[in-house]
Amino acid sequence: MSHRMSLRSLGHWRCVMLAVVLSLAHSSPAVASAVSLLLGPASAGNGGSNPVGIPPSFGDIAIKYVSSGYYETTVSLVPGLLFGKRFQDRQLYVSTGGGLLMSISGAGVGVYTSFGLVSGTGSGVHFNAEYTQSLGINGKGWTAPGAGRIGAIWEF
């Protein structure tokens, strides 16, 4: 419970603002960018994930921005703040990259891989499901937070 409190103390709005800033930084005049909002509990290295909250807590949320060049930015409490490249084949994709990882043992750096499914492509809102696995190091050793989440992706 204490780690949840400490994670919350980071400030929800600061993280949301960071997501907006990072998204804008990645913006390009090209056509098919996308933003997705995914909900689901994370595995933070404490033996398993908790149920997704109703309403979802900030730790249950991931916001992703995908540029037209398929570079993606993930803003979430767990696994963390991630930057990577998405390889999409029709409605399935794999992403890989690295960034700042967060788990019960603290913040660290590492790499990640995501496996995702979208219900459709092209402009509009589609269903999106994704599982992210990560591996990195922090001050206490190695860490491997992950999350399985579902939500919506808006392509524009």
Next chain:
Amino acid sequence: MRLVCWRAALLALSIVSALTAAGRAHAHNLELGLAGVSGGDDHADPAALVRFTSDAQVFVQGLLYGADFGPVSTRTGLISFGLTAPVKGMERLRIYSGLTLMDEYVSIYSGERTRSDNTTQPKVSEHNYNLGALLGVRAPIYVKSRFSANLGWESHLFLAGSAGLFLVLGVKQSWSLAAGMTL
């Protein structure tokens, strides 16, 4: 006697040649390796890995690990099967997806023993089975002739009973180094 030995050797050689030739046509792959399976931050169990991949890119894989703590023994087996394909846009990386059957075995005392009061303490054990999904990637680090080696990183995902309604997943993440050959 000597003639019989030579004939047997020739027959064995012929069989091996035929199998090898057939194998080249089909390019099945057999790998053995070592893995680490996560049990939370900063804890991983060493595991043995065996994997067979057919020419149709169907794979079957087994991960086995365990530990002994005094009279308590644990053994966990993860048997996976599914399909593998190159990641479009980064063909060096392969994605593995499929299903995993997990058997978590725990036993207390390996057999019957006599307690201090001369009564019999029977072996106590149980198997816990679970079916889940496998998602992972592999990258080759060595390919030469029929021999190859690769690094793997995968997650075995299990729904946590009725808590699955709230998207709760039990996860066993594994990292592996495997070496193999084309049959």
